[in-house]
Amino acid sequence: MLTLDPIWQPETQQAQFRLLLEAMSYPGRCYSLLNISEENSAALAVLAVLMDSEVSLADPHFRLEEGDWPLLQVNSKELDEADYILCDGSKTLDFLPKLGSLACPEQSATLILVVEQLGQGDINLKLTGPGINGVNELRMNGLAPHWLTMRSDSNGTFPLGVDWILVDKTQMVALPRTTQVEVM
C-alpha cells in the first residue's frame, strides 16, 4: 500500500550507517551510497541515516525541501546550536559551529558539505592522521577555500572541533577532526 523510498527503509539505512562508520574510520576514502536516485540525493541519504527527533539540524542554504523535514523527524536549530549542519560547499558562510567542550568534545557539530564532485577535480588535498596509512590524497571540485580555513580554525583547539562528511551526487567522504588536511 505505502511506497517508501529505499533510503527511508531500515535495511538501506543500516547498510548506509555501516558505510558511514567505515568512512569515519578511513578518512579520505570515497564510498558510494546505496539506492541514490534523482529524487533522493546523497546528502538526503546521509541525513536519513543520522537524523531523528533527538538531534537538531541547520540548513542555511535551503538545500532541503519542505517535505523532507517531517520525514527526517529532526528539529531545526540555529547554526551555532545545531548538531548537524547541511551546507553547499561552493558557497561561503561565516559562522561558528558548536565545537564541544573539554569534558564533552563529542557535543560538537557535524558538517555535511555538498560538493560538485569527489574523487577527481581541481582541488587536491593531502590527508594524514588516524585511519590513514601514511598519506592519502583527496581530489574534489566545488569546495570554496573558505571552508578549509574555517576547518583549520575550528579544529585548532583539539579535541574540540567539527567533523565533516563531504557528499557529491552519489558518494561520500568523511574527514573527522583528527585528520590533518593540507592543500596541495
Place this chain on the structure above:
Amino acid sequence: MNQEPIKRTQWVTALSALPAEQVVSLCTELSEGWKIRPKSIPQSGLGLLKLNDSALNDPFYLGEIPISSAWIEVTTAEGQQTEGAAQLMDDRLELVEALALCDAILATQLPGWEKIEAMVKQGLQLREVIKIERKRLLAHTQVNFSLLDDVGDDNADT
C-alpha cells in the same frame, strides 16, 4: 431526517473497533492504482505513559503502551490529492497506515468513501455495545458504603 455527520476525531476510534483484516483489505481494494507516500515515516513502538504525582507534581512513568502513527499523502489515479493521518494505541504498522488512508478517503470523499463511512458507523455501534457492557460491569463492582454507617452505630452501642 438528516443525521449529524460523524466527527473526524471519532473515525479512528470507530474503525479500530473492527477486525484489522476488514479495514486493511478494504483499503487495499480501494487504493488500487493510487500513489500513497508517507509525509513522515510511519512509526510503531512503546510509548511511556507519563503522569505527574499529585503531591509534588513530579513526573513519573506509569508504564508503557504500544503506539503507532502514520501521516500520508494520497494521489488517486485521477490525480486527486489529499492527506490523512492516524495515531493508535497499537503496534501494528499495517493497521495504522490503513487507518490513515481511511482518514484521507473520508476527509476528501475520495472514490469508495461510502464504504469507509459504513465501516465507521459499524465501528461506532460496536463501541456503543462495549461501552454499555463496561457500564454494566462497573455497576456490579460498586459497593454500598452506607451499610458501614449502620455497623458503626451498632459498635458504638456495645
